[in-house]
Amino acid sequence: MTTTREFCTPVDGTPEVTDPGTGEGPARTVVLVEPSEKVFAGHYPGFPIFPGVCIIEYVHHSALATLPEPGDDWMLAAIESTRFLSPVFPGNTITTELTWSKVKDSDALRCKAVASSERGKSAQIKLRFERRGNR
Structure with a gap:
């Protein structure tokens, strides 16, 4: 199992990659x-309720840990959409399922x-x- 790289972040935990998503299925991570x-x-x-921006941050960390193309030069360019579905509380485990695709003509x-917790889906993001320098 692998974990994400370190960088400045508002969250304390580090998502653990439980399935890198090599092949047809999605990648998966978990974080307490x-x-x-x-x-x-x-x-x-x-x-206490875990802020939605922190759920997005854990998804961001999970995405960086499961990038389908190698290299450290990838950066988050946009949060295209977010839908929060249920709250996340202290002690919950967030399981994230990530599906990757290429952006057309880019x-x-x-x-x-x-992102899901013990109560079901928490967010769709x-x-x-x-790549850095392509913006």
Whole structure:
């Protein structure tokens, strides 16, 4: 199993790649949302909910860890769409399923991700990645 690379981020955990997605199926990652995550102090006192932007960040980390094309020069170019479906709470595990495709008439890659917790789907997120210098 592999984990993502380190960089500046608002989240404390690191998604673990449980399936790199080589072949026909999607890639998969898991990460435990620790109750000690710093964002819980203000979101919301007495009723902590993991912020949606942090779910997007974990999907971003998961995407970087499962890129179908090699190289460290890929960067997040756009959050194309996001739909939040149910809350994530301290102690939940986020399982992310990522499906990759090429963007038509471009060198960019699109990642369609579904993030789920124990209660079912939490978010559907579509990200676009481009090589640095291609923007």
